[in-house]
Amino acid sequence: MGLTIGVDIGGTKIAAGVVDEDGSILDTSQVATPPTPEGVVEAIADAVKTVGRGSSAEAVGIGAAGYVDDKRATVLFAPNIAWRHEALKDKIEQRVSMSVVVENDANAAAWGEYRFGAGAGHEDVVCITLGTGLGGGIILGGRLYRGRFGVAGEFGHIRVVPDGLMCGCGSQGCWEQYASGRALVRYARQRATATPDAATVLLELGDGTPEGIEGRHVSAAAREGDPVAIDSFRELARWAGAGLADLASLFDPGAFIVGGGVSDEGDLVLDPIRKSFRRWLVGTRYRPHAQVLAAQLGGRAGLVGAADLARQG
Numbered sequence: 285m286g287l288t289i290g291v292d293i294g295g296t297k298i299a300a301g302v303v304d305e306d307g308s309i310l311d312t313s314q315v316a317t318p319p320t321p322e323g324v325v326e327a328i329a330d331a332v333k334t335v336g337r338g339s340s341a342e343a344v345g346i347g348a349a350g351y352v353d354d355k356r357a358t359v360l361f362a363p364n365i366a367w368r369h370e371a372l373k374d375k376i377e378q379r380v381s382m383s384v385v386v387e388n389d390a391n392a393a394a395w396g397e398y399r400f401g402a403g404a405g406h407e408d409v410v411c412i413t414l415g416t417g418l419g420g421g422i423i424l425g426g427r428l429y430r431g432r433f434g435v436a437g438e439f440g441h442i443r444v445v446p447d448g449l450m451c452g453c454g455s456q457g458c459w460e461q462y463a464s465g466r467a468l469v470r471y472a473r474q475r476a477t478a479t480p481d482a483a484t485v486l487l488e489l490g491d492g493t494p495e496g497i498e499g500r501h502v503s504a505a506a507r508e509g510d511p512v513a514i515d516s517f518r519e520l521a522r523w524a525g526a527g528l529a530d531l532a533s534l535f536d537p538g539a540f541i542v543g544g545g546v547s548d549e550g551d552l553v554l555d556p557i558r559k560s561f562r563r564w565l566v567g568t569r570y571r572p573h574a575q576v577l578a579a580q581l582g583g584r585a586g587l588v589g590a591a592d593l594a595r596q597g
Contacts, residue, residue: 287303288344289335290586298315298327300314300331301313312335325379328372329379332380336380345386346372347387347392347393348365349388350365351434352391353434356434363452363453373385385594390420390437392593394421396587396592398411403577407426407538408425408538409537409538410540410574411579412541414544414547416466417440419439422436428593440460441455444523444527463524468516471519473494475512475515482511486513507552522556524557524560525558525562525564528561529560539575540574540575542557542578543582543585547579554578
């Protein structure tokens with residue numbers, strides 16, 4: 285199969301792109317994300333029709349945030365769109381007259397990185413995305429591992445602290461409460477409250493109060509050497525690396541790929557993640573270590589991965 289179309293559903297926009305066999309995006313189309321579930325379906329179809337007009341695209345891959353069934357057809361549950369057992373594959377196929385594959389967005393991004401990004405040369409890869417929350421995807425033996433019911437790889441909701449912080453999923457102590465963009469902001473605000481004299485740059489970038497600190501402020505302050513901002517990144521990295529060590533005990537991959545907005549800070553966060561990973565890896569002195577790599581595709585990973593999964597059929 286030649287050209288395919290990938291779709292990335294975001295909170296504010298829906299992006300569709302024509303993607304070739306090398307993972308290059310040849311053309312794109314964007315529409316605003318509507319507020320209703322029915323509107324989102326129509327918007328996806330409109331974006332696909334627009335970008336596909338005049339191309340020879342043969343199939344569509346859709347990355348959706350949520351649980352996707354084992355047939356890659358139905359969104360069982362989406363946290364940010366009121367989809368419950370939404371037959372997305374059938375609805376889009378009826379509107380665009382092409383075959384459709386639906387995949388979890390983090391799985392799609394993981395596949396994109398494996399095929400065309402940082403995962404090149406590895407057959408066993410585990411990806412995590414450190415964004416607002418924490419997502420992930422698993423590639424074993426060159427195949428996307430989805431689990432029996434299609435919902436494997438929800439790493440953010442592994443409970444790492446019994447009776448810990450409340451999570452939006454309704455549980456307590458989930459990993460994403462300690463290793464995510466939200467966690468980074470919480471660490472920075474707590475530390476700026478406790479030691480304001482050490483957080484002068486961080487507080488200045490906000491509105492002068494800990495409550496005004498946002499993720500972009502933590503990143504900018506850390507780049508300027510603010511010790512509280514740097515320490516906040518290190519705390520996030522400590523939790524992220526310890527979690528990767530646990531995942532190594534489960535999957536023993538050749539590489540971990542770290543993506544998401546937090547990872548855009550490069551070695552500022554990746555170096556302490558690697559250090560924490562080595563610290564907590566069981567038998568660390570006596571076993572080979574997986575590489576911990578930065579994602580390469582950025583925001584394109586989900587769209588490119590979804591398109592390639594549609595090509596795989």
